[in-house]
Amino acid sequence: MNPRKIHRSFRQAFAAIFLALALPGHATSAPSVEELIRQGIEAERRLDPVAALPLFLAADAAKPGDAVILQKISRQYSDQSFLLSDPTEKRRLAETALSYAERAYAVDPTNAEVALSIAICHGNLGLYGDTEAKVRHSRQIHQYAEEALRLNPDYDWAHHVLGRWHYEVAKLGMTRRFLVQLFFGGLPKASLAEAVRHLERAVALAPDTVGHQVELAFVYRSAGRIEEARAAFTRGLALPEREVHDALSKRRATEALAALPAAPAR
Numbered sequence: 458m459n460p461r462k463i464h465r466s467f468r469q470a471f472a473a474i475f476l477a478l479a480l481p482g483h484a485t486s487a488p489s490v491e492e493l494i495r496q497g498i499e500a501e502r503r504l505d506p507v508a509a510l511p512l513f514l515a516a517d518a519a520k521p522g523d524a525v526i527l528q529k530i531s532r533q534y535s536d537q538s539f540l541l542s543d544p545t546e547k548r549r550l551a552e553t554a555l556s557y558a559e560r561a562y563a564v565d566p567t568n569a570e571v572a573l574s575i576a577i578c579h580g581n582l583g584l585y586g587d588t589e590a591k592v593r594h595s596r597q598i599h600q601y602a603e604e605a606l607r608l609n610p611d612y613d614w615a616h617h618v619l620g621r622w623h624y625e626v627a628k629l630g631m632t633r634r635f636l637v638q639l640f641f642g643g644l645p646k647a648s649l650a651e652a653v654r655h656l657e658r659a660v661a662l663a664p665d666t667v668g669h670q671v672e673l674a675f676v677y678r679s680a681g682r683i684e685e686a687r688a689a690f691t692r693g694l695a696l697p698e699r700e701v702h703d704a705l706s707k708r709r710a711t712e713a714l715a716a717l718p719a720a721p722a723r
Contacts, residue, residue, distance in 0.1 A: 490520045497529060504701050506536035524565035531557035531574050535581060536701040544585070551581040569609035576601035576618050592644065598622050599645050613662035617669055620655030623647045624676050652676045660689075667696045667703040671710045683717060690714040 488496070493516040500509035510533035516526045534554035538547045555578035561571045576598045583594035599622055605615040626647035656673040663669055670693030677686035690710045698704055 527561035
């Protein structure tokens with residue numbers, strides 16, 4: 458989506474909300490915080506972070522310092538980054554998302570979803586910067602995903618993020634991990650087996666989530682479990698899209714599935 462269109466839509470939606478709040482004699486028609494949150498969640502379900510963001514910002518203006526609202530704002534900035542192609546703007550959105558996630562965590566460090574938001578933001582920011590910055594972000598991903606899982610052992614997305622972390626770090630290989638250890642202080646231990654364990658758990662907890670199935674398929678492929686990878690890719694592609702990044706996951710799955718060796722003849 459064109460960044461100018463996103464910004465224009467943002468301004469229009471934001472102006473509409475505050476026009477309703479500001480019109481004299483219409484105080485009773487101003488949406489409550491609960492109504493703003495409800496509408497924001499509805500926009501989330503429509504996979505429309507551009508519409509959801511001003512609603513949650515308005516809720517924050519009416520009720521500042523609420524961890525749930527701050528986390529929702531963080532998510533909208535993060536999700537909007539998937540709609541853009543300009544790396545500078547994507548990075549700016551990821552940095553803004555992280556700032557709101559950290560504010561939410563400062564208010565409520567016992568909320569697993571808030572803790573995981575910080576991990577996800579560092580994952581987005583890990584796409585930018587030099588090797589030292591990537592290592593620093595990787596440590597933060599692991600730290601806050603582990604914290605989210607400690608707070609809620611059955612949080613499927615915490616298992617997902619940890620599974621992906623183990624997969625990506627395990628892919629570095631011994632030589633690159635040695636260099637990271639030598640020059641940047643290293644990373645926590647990672648293994649493909651742990652990647653499988655966490656992503657299988659994510660799938661068990663939420664089998665209808667596209668991302669869980671697709672990332673598990675990539676891990677199976679890396680482990681040489683080709684038929685299980687084929688089945689997981691196929692399951693993921695058959696599921697409805699419920700997250701902004703599901704379309705990207707499906708594109709990756711389609712390409713990976715096509716590249717798998719042919720299934721053995723029966």
